[in-house]
Amino acid sequence: MEHVLLVLFLVVGTYMYLGASEFPAAAARFPRLMAGGTVLLSFLILARNYLDVVAPLLTAALGVYAAYTGGTEFLADGGGLAQVFLGIGLLALAVGFRGQLVDGATSFVAEPMQVLGKEDILDQDLEEGVAENRAKATGESPEPEQAADADTEEQADSGAMYVYDIDDAKGPIMTGILCLAYMLVTFAIGMLYATPLFVIAWTLWVKMDFAKAAALTGLGMLCSYLFYDLIQSDIAEGWLTGWEPTPPDVLYNMYINPIVQPILRIVDQYIIFPILDLIGTVLPLGVVPL
């Protein structure tokens, strides 16, 4: 999958580099720089097993390009001399210092390196001592403990990076598929009702108890209704279809309210109003029964 990720970066970068040529010069500079960097780095990482060939070739190609564009600019308006020197320098590097160039490129692309890694912080003796003490104190064998630590250490090695293990590959795939389905249903019927449908699908996937699944679905529906009612009512409309299913408050007024109203009237007449009457008689609070 790493190759897919890199190819994605490479393709998108190339497309955006070429696409930027349609923008005015000032607007094209930044995207071209970024897209160029993305393409170059993706390519280098993709070709990391062939750096002994790729690195000198790429450096030479960059050198020729820099020398050519610099030379053209120099002939046109006298500028671009620095670019010419840079190009010549790169060419000299590619031809005369091939071994060092390949070593440098390999180190740059393939070797893990970190200025402030955990190895710079915790020394090996300290780490081992702490692990041993932990094993004694918790009464747990050091092996699984160390395994757990290793996982955490990987996560904790740098604030900027952590990696992890996946116990069940189906989980992330199914989560991704359910998210895609959630998106498509949202585009068809709006997010108001797509949300409980997504939660139902999830509870079916994890084989949740009916009662818990119902409660979770209700919570999902409540969340989407609160968003619809308080923040943005347009989430109820399907973007692709333009269809807006009848929202719950309208459904309530149409079907539930007519059934509930007579019961509420009876409750008012025989329970609420007598209580209010009583309170009004005992304490003159100014409460007048409707």
Next chain:
Amino acid sequence: MTVETFVGAIFALLTLETMFWLLAGVLVGIVVGGLPGLGPPLGMAIILPLTIPLNAADAIILLVGVYSGSMYGGSIAAILINTPGVSSSAATMFDGYPMSKQGRAATALSISATASAFAGLFTIAALILFSPVLIELVLRVGTPERFLVALLGLSMITVITRGSFAKGLLAGFAGLLVTTVGSAQPIAVTRRYADSLLLFDGIDFVAVLIGLFAIAEMMKLAGQKGGIAESDVVIDRAGIKEGIVETVKRPVTVFKSGMIGMIVGAIPGAGATVSNFVAYSEAVRASPDPETFGSGNPVGVVASEASNNGTVAGSLVPAISFGIPGSSSTAVLIGGLLMHGLQPGPSMFQVDGELGLTYTMLLALLVGNVVILIFGLSAVTRLGYLTKIDTDYIIPMVIVLSFLGTYALRINPMDIITIILFGIIGFYMVRYNYSVIAFVLGVVLGDIAEGNLYTALQISGGTYDIFYNPFAYDRPLSFLLTVTIILLLFGPLVKGQINRLRGK
């Protein structure tokens, strides 16, 4: 004028509404930090769209409340079930979990609450005290330097990041590339790729953040077993007092670890995880009985927890001064600032700018630490519940809130596509060791970097020597920054070569 602004900030904070959002933020943060698998950036990313109806000050206070609360919350799972709720509490496990196994869970939890609160309090107080110096420094930095500081931030992350240097750089470039879609604000041009109307407004960075932190994390969580704890740990109220005493009688450890957290936190990319280990290591080194660490030594918990809350203050410095996130959490915080129309940089320190808001935010963190102390100590016996919540309930609700929050922001279908796309990309980036924070930094810094690059080149008439020629424009700082960036970029290569030579 600054004093008046400071006093104004106190009054702004002491309103009922603002205090409510602060309290809510800290409590939500503690819960989010306490749930294994979640963490400050995820909690803040989900909250981010919900802050839209709030005014800027309340929104930022809510976010920093979540940030601060989750730093403490992370210790709960680390102590009780040997799994850090957040990676910044990893070192807490070393001694916190053995303490739990010895029946001293309440002591460890109350040490965590007290050390977190004390360190948080004095580091924020230190930041407020030194803010006049910081203000002076930030206001002296010009446009070319701001562009270079943005580059410096990116360079720092790529070298601090574990793994291949090229991968870190690629992540940063790709993040910057994302920001080139849509409107190019400084040039007043819309960059439309493939004539797509969906991309007309660009790729929303809030959607990118939510995708990377919420969807990617939930995909990861769905693939991991053991999300809930069958915790048999007894939390006895009697240990609370002991925990407070253990912390109070070690003011040097609290102070030193808090300061380590603050200094390391100010380094972009280093964050609380690194400071956590640095502080723990220093506590072991300075201890008269280093052999007891790992077997339930309270000093280990004090050092670890004091440092991670100290990081909050430190990480705010580059974030609000230059828009450079020290960590994923501050990246989301910067997202919050931008979403509410606030630009990190000099305006955050100008009396006629947003200095009042900056002070209110710092004061809110100060009060937030008092909330952590009170809540942490009073709820010690109940905190174990958090570790028993099944991830099967958490995952769908986080996804639902992510989708709703993102879509409700702009009703742009592209945002939904964005969170799924970047969720999947983020999942695989982390899996294959590409720095997500470098990517996020690129996304957050894109507009700032491009705007400052454009303006700097306008000043120089289009030539790049404004960044490296100390004589041409009388900008020695630009030259120094450029040299630092080059040293940082080539430092790891040199380090690798030196190690190789030593090996030979």
